[in-house]
Amino acid sequence: MGELPLTLEGEGRQRILAAAEKLFSDKAFDAVSMNAIALQAGISKANIYHYFPNKDALYLAVLRAASRNLQKLLNDAVDAHGTVVEVLRHFARCHLQALLDRPELVRLVWREILEKGAPRAREFAEQGFADVFSALVAVLESGQARGELRADFAPALVATLMLGANVFFFQSRDILRHYPAVGFADDPAGYDAGIVEILLRGLIPESSADTVRA
Amino acid sequence: MGELPLTLEGEGRQRILAAAEKLFSDKAFDAVSMNAIALQAGISKANIYHYFPNKDALYLAVLRAASRNLQKLLNDAVDAHGTVVEVLRHFARCHLQALLDRPELVRLVWREILEKGAPRAREFAEQGFADVFSALVAVLESGQARGELRADFAPALVATLMLGANVFFFQSRDILRHYPAVGFADDPAGYDAGIVEILLRGLIPESSADTVRA
DNA sequence: GTCTATATGTCGATAGAC
DNA sequence: GTCTATCGACATATAGAC
Numbered sequence: 001m002g003e004l005p006l007t008l009e010g011e012g013r014q015r016i017l018a019a020a021e022k023l024f025s026d027k028a029f030d031a032v033s034m035n036a037i038a039l040q041a042g043i044s045k046a047n048i049y050h051y052f053p054n055k056d057a058l059y060l061a062v063l064r065a066a067s068r069n070l071q072k073l074l075n076d077a078v079d080a081h082g083t084v085v086e087v088l089r090h091f092a093r094c095h096l097q098a099l100l101d102r103p104e105l106v107r108l109v110w111r112e113i114l115e116k117g118a119p120r121a122r123e124f125a126e127q128g129f130a131d132v133f134s135a136l137v138a139v140l141e142s143g144q145a146r147g148e149l150r151a152d153f154a155p156a157l158v159a160t161l162m163l164g165a166n167v168f169f170f171q172s173r174d175i176l177r178h179y180p181a182v183g184f185a186d187d188p189a190g191y192d193a194g195i196v197e198i199l200l201r202g203l204i205p206e207s208s209a210d211t212v213r214a
Numbered sequence: 215m216g217e218l219p220l221t222l223e224g225e226g227r228q229r230i231l232a233a234a235e236k237l238f239s240d241k242a243f244d245a246v247s248m249n250a251i252a253l254q255a256g257i258s259k260a261n262i263y264h265y266f267p268n269k270d271a272l273y274l275a276v277l278r279a280a281s282r283n284l285q286k287l288l289n290d291a292v293d294a295h296g297t298v299v300e301v302l303r304h305f306a307r308c309h310l311q312a313l314l315d316r317p318e319l320v321r322l323v324w325r326e327i328l329e330k331g332a333p334r335a336r337e338f339a340e341q342g343f344a345d346v347f348s349a350l351v352a353v354l355e356s357g358q359a360r361g362e363l364r365a366d367f368a369p370a371l372v373a374t375l376m377l378g379a380n381v382f383f384f385q386s387r388d389i390l391r392h393y394p395a396v397g398f399a400d401d402p403a404g405y406d407a408g409i410v411e412i413l414l415r416g417l418i419p420e421s422s423a424d425t426v427r428a
Numbered sequence: 429g430t431c432t433a434t435a436t437g438t439c440g441a442t443a444g445a446c
Numbered sequence: 447g448t449c450t451a452t453c454g455a456c457a458t459a460t461a462g463a464c
Contacts, residue, residue, distance in 0.1 A: 028242075107328055113385060114321055114328070130393060137395045156395040157408045160386070161379055168378025171327060179344060181351045181370040194371045198413065226451065247435060258453050263437070265451095 013051045015041045021062050025104035028111060029059060060123060063112065066105050070132045073098060074139070084143030085200060088162070091136070092192045096166040100188060106170060133159060158199070165195045227265045229255045235276050239318030242325060243273060274341055277326065280319050281342040287312060288349050298357030299414060302376070305350070306406045310380040314402060320384060347373060372413070379409045 019041035023032045034055055038045040052058040077091040099106050133156075140155035169176075169191055177185040184191040233255035237246045248269055252259040266272040291305040313320050326338060347370075354369035383390075383405055391399040398405040 110328060110385070113389065114324060129389070133393055134395065153412060154397065154408060156390075156393065157398060157405065158412065160383065160390065160396070161375075161409055161412065164378055164382025164386070165375055168374065168382055171324070172374070172378070175327065175338060175343070176370075176374065178340065179347055179370065181348065182374075183368065184371060191371065194368060195375055198367060198372065198375065201415070244435095248437085249435080257451095259436090260438080260454080261452055269436070 012043065012047065015043065016048055016051055016058070017062060017065060020058055021065075021105060021108065024059065024062060025108040063109060066109055067129050067132060069098060070095065070129070071135065074132060074135050078135075078139060084139060084146065084148045087139055088143075088200075089193075089196050091139075092162060092166065092196050093189060095163070096169065096188050096192050099166060099170040103170075106167075110167075110171070133163070136162070161199065162196075166192070226257065226261065229257065230262055230265055230272070231276060231279060234272055235279075235319060235322065238273065238276060239322040274337060277323065277338055277342050280323060281346060283312060284309065284343070284346045285349065288346060288353070292349075292353060298353060298360065298362045301353055302357075302414075303407075303410050305353075306376060306380065306410050307403060309377070310383065310402050310406050313380060313384045317384075320381075324381075324385070347377070350376070375413065376410075380406070 016037065020032075020037050023037055023040055026032075034045050034048060037058075038048055041048075048058065052061065073094045074091055077087045077094065081087045081090055136159040137155045140149065140158055143149035144151045144155065169188070173185055176182045184194065230251065234246075234251050237251055237254055240246075248259050248262055251272075252262055255262075262272065266275065287308045288305055291301045291308065295301045295304055323342075350373040351369045354363065354372055357363035358365045358369065383402065387399055390396045398408065
């Protein structure tokens with residue numbers, strides 16, 4: 001009804017995305033009706049179809065918006081720091097913080113990955129986190145090229161390990177909190193400092209690795 | 215109907231658990247009716263209530279059964295190997311294999327963690343994976359006490375990192391597969407070998423860590 | 429606003445093992 | 447004869463259709 005008559009170009013689109021993000025975070029894809037999204041956004045259903053061709057496209061748009069956030073985080077980290085090690089430390093902390101700041105959004109993404117199997121995952125991989133992942137891999141590779149990091153590991157593997165450590169922490173926090181041995185459940189910064197420290201000590205070229213071999 | 219008249223003590227209970235596991239893996243808790251479970255198990259609904267007081271208890275029983283599997287894996291690893299490093303290597307590999315062998319079960323567990331927030335997570339933490347997690351922490355602690363592992367890290371943190379690396383690999387496989395830099399999506403053994411290697415080089419006391427400090 | 433469908437959980441009866 | 451696994455039918459709450 002008679003809201004502010006803003007003619008800002010992306011305003012309507014933005015409202016729809018926000019509404020869709022909220023509803024898709026709460027319930028599964030099939031359980032969210034376009035009508036409900038329109039209601040949440042305070043607009044008409046037909047209006048949604050003005051901006052997005054169908055429900056699927058809207059859904060993917062929400063996912064894409066989420067990944068752009070991460071991309072920006074990594075770019076900022078690269079710009080702000082000199083050494084690769086510093087970039088990694090900074091990015092890990094910011095990444096986890098980003099997850100914790102918008103838990104609904106993360107749950108939305110992971111529901112997508114867990115529920116539907118391969119079909120949607122492919123689209124998501126291409127449109128979504130591919131850029132972030134590749135960028136992180138590139139950072140690690142440049143670290144290897146510069147000699148800052150050991151050259152005998154697969155960069156993609158370490159990228160997986162880093163992202164995974166944060167995602168797992170985010171996902172399991174409520175459970176970990178109940179274990180007496182866990183002191184970091186409410187200290188994400190401390191957690192990240194710890195895991196990055198462990199990772200780095202394994203990544204720097206100077207460490208003597210011969211004694212590990214059994 | 216005229217099935218085999220087995221009077222094996224836990225036979226009926228087992229059938230119910232298997233049916234519940236399958237259905238809960240496919241759909242969410244609320245979307246699975248006791249009737250459907252009874253149908254899947256080939257018995258009557260009333261019969262389920264003979265073994266389990268209510269739907270909640272049945273659900274928790276399924277989760278508990280899943281965690282007992284992991285517990286056994288770790289115990290076997292501890293019994294079969296001498297050094298802590300060998301135990302960790304072996305457990306990591308078996309753990310990931312266990313996840314990949316029963317993907318439906320893993321999805322069930324993670325749906326539980328992601329969907330419902332704190333309330334169920336607590337019960338699950340107490341009844342479910344607490345034992346496994348604590349046992350893994352104990353292994354790491356004994357490694358520290360024996361001098362096999364560095365003493366300046368939190369064992370629970372490394373346990374989280376290890377379990378998380380496997381869980382994240384399992385969860386993201388379909389997506390990782392599409393990234394050109396990832397060569398390990400279809401090689402879980404190689405993945406685990408890689409991440410354990412990275413972790414260990416960071417955990418052994420001999421590595422020189424001073425150069426990391428910025 | 430009523431009606432229908434479906435959900436959880438209960439009750440009393442039955443059939444067979446020992 | 448008792449005990450236990452099992453069943454069909456029932457009570458009750460609730461969500462959605464129209």
